[in-house]
Every structure is written in structure tokens, then in C-alpha cells.
Amino acid sequence: MSYSELRDRADQGAPNEVPSQAPSLWHNEHPIAALVGVRAAIGVVTLFVVSVVIFLATEVLPGNAAYSVLGHSATPQSLRALEVQLHLNRGLFDQYWLWLSGLLTGKLGNSLANGQAVWGQVAPRLVNSAVLVVGAGVIGTMLGVLFGAIAALRKDGWFDHISSVVSLAVTSLPEFVVAIVLIILLATVVFHLLPAVSPVAPGTYAWSQPRLLVLPVATLVIVIIPYIQRMMRAAMIEALESDYVEMARLKGVPEWQIVLAHAFPNSIAPTIQVIGLTFLYLAGGIVIVEDVFNFPGIGQGLVNAVSDRDIPVIQFIVVVLAAFYVFMNIITDVIALLVSPRRRIAR
Numbered sequence: 331m332s333y334s335e336l337r338d339r340a341d342q343g344a345p346n347e348v349p350s351q352a353p354s355l356w357h358n359e360h361p362i363a364a365l366v367g368v369r370a371a372i373g374v375v376t377l378f379v380v381s382v383v384i385f386l387a388t389e390v391l392p393g394n395a396a397y398s399v400l401g402h403s404a405t406p407q408s409l410r411a412l413e414v415q416l417h418l419n420r421g422l423f424d425q426y427w428l429w430l431s432g433l434l435t436g437k438l439g440n441s442l443a444n445g446q447a448v449w450g451q452v453a454p455r456l457v458n459s460a461v462l463v464v465g466a467g468v469i470g471t472m473l474g475v476l477f478g479a480i481a482a483l484r485k486d487g488w489f490d491h492i493s494s495v496v497s498l499a500v501t502s503l504p505e506f507v508v509a510i511v512l513i514i515l516l517a518t519v520v521f522h523l524l525p526a527v528s529p530v531a532p533g534t535y536a537w538s539q540p541r542l543l544v545l546p547v548a549t550l551v552i553v554i555i556p557y558i559q560r561m562m563r564a565a566m567i568e569a570l571e572s573d574y575v576e577m578a579r580l581k582g583v584p585e586w587q588i589v590l591a592h593a594f595p596n597s598i599a600p601t602i603q604v605i606g607l608t609f610l611y612l613a614g615g616i617v618i619v620e621d622v623f624n625f626p627g628i629g630q631g632l633v634n635a636v637s638d639r640d641i642p643v644i645q646f647i648v649v650v651l652a653a654f655y656v657f658m659n660i661i662t663d664v665i666a667l668l669v670s671p672r673r674r675i676a677r
Contacts, residue, residue: 631647
């Protein structure tokens with residue numbers, strides 16, 4: 331019996347027959363599962379759109395991609411050979427499908443610059459950049475949350491005023507300026523404590539030489555702290571001035587308990603969103619920082635690929651960055667939901 335028939339019979343007073351709960355299943359679904367499902371579906375669509383855009387940008391723009399790669403010295407024979415390799419002799423849809431199917435099955439092809447496999451060339455750079463992003467993100471998050479909480483607890487005090495001025499000054503500086511200042515202070519002119527560049531040796535990873543990571547990580551940490559700090563400060567001040575905190579004070583709850591049990595949990599949720607955006611920013615910010623420090627990461631790899639017109643490498647790196655954006659958006663939303671007790675409970 332359909333739900334509509336059950337509903338009609340219930341309206342007519344049919345005894346002991348209760349409509350099924352099928353229409354309320356969506357309401358009873360756990361909010362985290364629903365969120366992940368919706369965000370994952372949107373992410374798949376987003377990645378598909380990105381794949382189309384990057385394919386069109388590298389394959390269908392005016393001009394011959396094979397000629398752009400080989401340059402003016404290309405012979406007709408070498409042009410035809412490269413056109414076959416890039417599938418430029420096929421139709422537009424066939425070109426896209428061959429590239430997308432290769433991407434989904436792990437057949438990424440070879441670099442046009444050196445003939446190496448794309449995955450073998452990009453994978454070590456991905457690992458190095460992941461170390462840089464995670465290290466800077468974790469350190470910057472902890473310091474930003476700590477400084478923001480202290481500024482809120484010492485509102486209008488000397489620390490609050492100084493940190494606000496410093497954070498505004500730092501946000502006005504681009505990454506390469508911060509990097510150059512650190513190089514002058516710690517590596518070249520003032521002190522000679524750290525290496526000015528971070529060229530990780532081939533065949534090794536960034537964590538094997540921690541000293542090479544100090545300046546790139548410090549640059550990114552300095553750049554991201556102000557955003558997290560300002561958001562944490564504003565959220566903490568709002569929480570400390572709320573009615574439930576005032577009620578806790580009237581009940582005689584110790585101030586440290588009010589801060590840890592009431593103000594901090596309720597101020598961290600909006601800060602999580604900024605932290606997620608910060609990690610997304612790091613994925614783009616490392617391009618400049620890696621170029622300044624000659625750090626062999628995905629950012630430097632993308633710059634080199636664009637310079638060499640290495641189309642397979644460009645396509646793969648851009649898709650990886652897009653996938654990271656989608657993944658971080660999902661993770662950020664899930665964490666924000668987890669730290670909000672009223673929203674994470676299934677209804």
C-alpha cells in the first residue's frame with residue numbers, strides 16, 4: 331500500500347494504521363552523513379567542470395599545442411608525431427574522453443618536457459608540498475587560535491592592541507615580501523642561521539632535511555596567523571558576552587571553567603571555517619613561496635610546467651589542486667558540524 335493511501339485511510343479514521351515513516355527518513359538521517367553525501371555529490375560535479383575547463387584551456391585555445399611545445403624549430407614530421415601523441419588529430423570529444431579516462435584509470439601519460447611519467451614526476455612534489463602545507467597549517471592554526479583567545483580575554487589591553495596592529499600590517503604584505511624579509515633577517519644580511527633556499531635533493535623528501543623547511547613554513551605561518559587570530563578573537567568576545575556565560579558567572583562558575591567549557595567550544599566553530607579557508611589559501615600560496623625558496627613542491631612544479639608548456643603535467647596538477655579544494659571544503663564542514671553539539675545530533 332502506498333504512503334498516500336495510508337495517509338488517506340488515516341485521515342478517514344482507520345484504526346491502528348499509522349502511515350509509514352518513509353517521508354521522514356530524510357529528517358532522521360544523521361546530519362553528518364547527509365552533509366558528506368551532498369558535499370561529495372557537489373564535489374564530483376565541481377571536479378567534472380574543472381576537468382572540462384582545464385582541458386579546454388590547454389587543448390582548444392587558439393593555436394596549435396604541439397607547435398607551442400616544440401617551438402619555431404619544429405619540423406612537420408615532429409609536429410605530426412606530437413599531435414598524434416597528444417591526440418590532437420582526433421575530435422574534441424574523443425580528446426577529452428581519452429584524457430579523462432586516462433586520469434580516472436591512473437594512465438596519466440608522460441611529461442612533454444623530459445619524457446618521464448607524469449605521476450613519477452609529480453608525486454614527490456605532492457609529498458613535499460603536503461609537508462609544507464600541513465606543517466604551516468597546524469602551527470599557524472594553533473598560534474592563531476591561542477593569540478586570538480588571549481586577545482579576547484585581554485580585550486582592549488596592550489596585547490590586544492599590539493596584536494591587532496601587527497596582524498593588520500602582516501595582512502597587507504604579500505607572501506614574497508614576508509619571505510624576502512625572513513631571508514634577510516635569518517639567512518643572509520643580519521644572521522646566518524638558516525639556508526636562504528630550500529632545494530631538497532632528488533630522491534629525498536622534505537622531512538629528511540628539517541632546516542630547509544624552517545623559512546618556507548615560517549613564511550606561510552606568519553601570513554595565515556592574522557586571519558585565524560582575528561576570527562578567533564571576534565568569536566571569543568561574542569561568546570564571553572553571551573547570556574549563557576553571564577548566567578554561568580552569576581552561578582559562581584570559575585572563570586577558567588567558563589572559558590574552557592563555554593566560551594571556547596562556542597567560538598571555535600566559526601573559526602573552523604576560517605581555518606579551512608586558510609588551508610585552501612595555502613594550496614595556492616605555496617606556488618609563490620616555493621618559487622622564492624626554490625622548494626621542489628607542486629607549486630614550483632606547476633610554474634615549471636607552464637614555462638615548459640608541459641600540458642599533461644599542468645592538467646594533472648590543476649586537477650589535484652581542485653580535488654584538494656573539494657576535500658578540504660568537506661572536511662571543514664564536517665568538523666564545524668562536529669563542534670556544534672546542537673547540529674550534529676540526528677533529529
